[in-house]
Amino acid sequence: MNLNQLVYASEINRLGSFSRAAQTLFISQSALSKSIHALEMELGQEIFIRTTDGVTITDFGKMFLAEAEKALQHITKIKNMAMLSQNESGAGPLKFSASCGQMLFAGEIFAGLLYRFLDVDTDFRFRQRSYSEVYTDVKDGVSDVGVLMTLNTYTEDACQMFERNGLEYHTLGRLNVGVALHKNNPVAKSGITRLKKGMLSDQMLIMIEETLDPFSRERKEIEAAFGSPRTVYVADNDTALNLSGQVPAFFCVAQSNKIYSKLNMSLTMQIYPYQNVNLKYEFGWIKLKKTELTTVEKLFVGEITRLFR
Numbered sequence: 001m002n003l004n005q006l007v008y009a010s011e012i013n014r015l016g017s018f019s020r021a022a023q024t025l026f027i028s029q030s031a032l033s034k035s036i037h038a039l040e041m042e043l044g045q046e047i048f049i050r051t052t053d054g055v056t057i058t059d060f061g062k063m064f065l066a067e068a069e070k071a072l073q074h075i076t077k078i079k080n081m082a083m084l085s086q087n088e089s090g091a092g093p094l095k096f097s098a099s100c101g102q103m104l105f106a107g108e109i110f111a112g113l114l115y116r117f118l119d120v121d122t123d124f125r126f127r128q129r130s131y132s133e134v135y136t137d138v139k140d141g142v143s144d145v146g147v148l149m150t151l152n153t154y155t156e157d158a159c160q161m162f163e164r165n166g167l168e169y170h171t172l173g174r175l176n177v178g179v180a181l182h183k184n185n186p187v188a189k190s191g192i193t194r195l196k197k198g199m200l201s202d203q204m205l206i207m208i209e210e211t212l213d214p215f216s217r218e219r220k221e222i223e224a225a226f227g228s229p230r231t232v233y234v235a236d237n238d239t240a241l242n243l244s245g246q247v248p249a250f251f252c253v254a255q256s257n258k259i260y261s262k263l264n265m266s267l268t269m270q271i272y273p274y275q276n277v278n279l280k281y282e283f284g285w286i287k288l289k290k291t292e293l294t295t296v297e298k299l300f301v302g303e304i305t306r307l308f309r
Contacts (some may be wrong), residue, residue, distance in 0.1 A: 003075070005039045006068045008032055009047060013065050014309045015171060016054045024170045069309070076302060079295070093121040096296040099129050099137035100147040102208055102237035105256065108263050109303045113296060124296075128236065132212035138286050139165050145287050145297050147304060149254065151177075151221060152280040154214040161214070162286055170301075172283040173308035177225075178255035180269045182245035188270045196275045201227060206240040206251040209233040222252055225277045241269055254281045259307045283308065 011021040012032075022029040040046055047061035057065065094117060100106035110126045117124075127137065131148040138146040150158045152174055162169045179195055181188040187199055205226060210216040223231060232249070234240050240251045245268070257271055285301055287293060293301065 001039060001042055005035055006072055008035055009039065009065060010068055010072060010309070012036070012048060012055060013057065013061075014173065014305070018048075018050070018055065020171055026168075076299070079299075093123040094296050095294045096122070096124040096126070096300065097142075097144045097294075098125070098147065098297065098300060099127040099134045099143040099145075101131045101134055101149055102128060102240075103147065103149075104237065104265065104267070105259050105263060105307060106147055106304065108265055109300060109307075112303070113300060117296070122296075130208050130210055130235075131215045132210045135162075135167075135212065135215075135286070138167060138288065141288070144291065145285055145293055145301060147172075147283070147285045147301075149281045149283045150215065151218045152282045153221065154217060155282045155284075157214040166289050167286045168289050170285050172285065172305060174280045174282045175254035175256055176273065177222075177252055177277060177279040177281055179250050179272045179274050180241075180244070180253045181250050181272065182241060182269055184245045185248065185250070185270075193272070194275065195272045197227075200229070200250055202248065203229065204247065204249040205229040205231045206243060206249050207231055207233055208236065208240070221279065225279060226252075226274070244269075254283070262307055 008021065008025065011025055012018055015021050015024065018032055018036075019029050022032045025032065036048065043060075043064070045060040045064075046058050047064055048055040048057060096113065098110070100110075107126075107128060110124075114124065125143070127133075127143060129137065131150070134143075134146040134148045137143040159169050179200070183189075185203075187195070187203075192199075205223065207219060207222065210218065219231075223229065232243070234243065237251075243249060244251060253271060255271055255273060260267060285304070
């Protein structure tokens with residue numbers, strides 16, 4: 001058993017697929033399968049059962065993966081110790097440069113990094129932008145890493161664009177598209193737990209304007225899914241949330257309540273599933289090929305990756 005096998009098993013568990021895990025790990029699917037098979041042979045137990053729909057985790061696999069996750073977290077702590085020791089020895093400031101889409105959890109993770117390194121010399125740069133701008137920032141070298149999401153129907157097109165422009169794409173996970181309502185919204189005050197078609201027919205849809213294809217194409221699909229409401233464009237989620245607290249309006253987000261629960265975040269919005277809307281957002285992160293993330297950037301990506309497990 002080796003560290004790579006623990007990482008491989010954790011990634012398969014997170015994504016629910018050998019093929020998708022192989023893509024994010026940058027190894028062939030056959031090499032990944034051989035490595036997991038060797039691990040299972042060494043343990044004398046199956047971890048995963050391959051099915052036509054992906055993978056199923058065995059009872060032993062659930063116990064194994066829980067312990068593997070603990071081991072990986074412990075290794076991360078050791079790396080952090082080494083990083084701090086290196087910084088204290090005069091290696092220069094810790095560097096961090098990231099552009100992220102309008103994701104509240106990304107800002108929360110960054111805040112945690114700031115707190116962790118309060119007493120360390122740092123050069124941290126964090127930008128929350130539209131997804132078109134996240135892509136441009138990383139492509140142009142403004143940021144080393146970018147975190148973004150696309151409707152899953154356009155993820156392949158986005159990946160082709162990334163490939164043409166020398167970027168690596170790493171999948172984080174998929175979440176259903178939901179609706180965010182300010183707690184002052186009359187519908188939110190009604191106490192319902194699931195929105196039905198027509199409940200928002202008299203409310204405006206707030207969207208962040210995207211300028212680049214395929215991100216800009218998502219507008220029409222979102223609008224069609226919600227019955228072509230009147231649409232208002234804003235610069236960021238903070239503006240969307242403030243506006244939705246003052247006028248009858250909603251905006252689309254991923255159904256990420258579990259993620260916010262993991263972070264113990266208190267939200268001023270309610271996130272709802274919406275009847276007959278079956279769209280999904282795929283989250284991922286990008287960087288330029290043949291470049292290395294800094295230690296802090298790797299830590300940032302690792303913390304976000306764990307939210308999707």
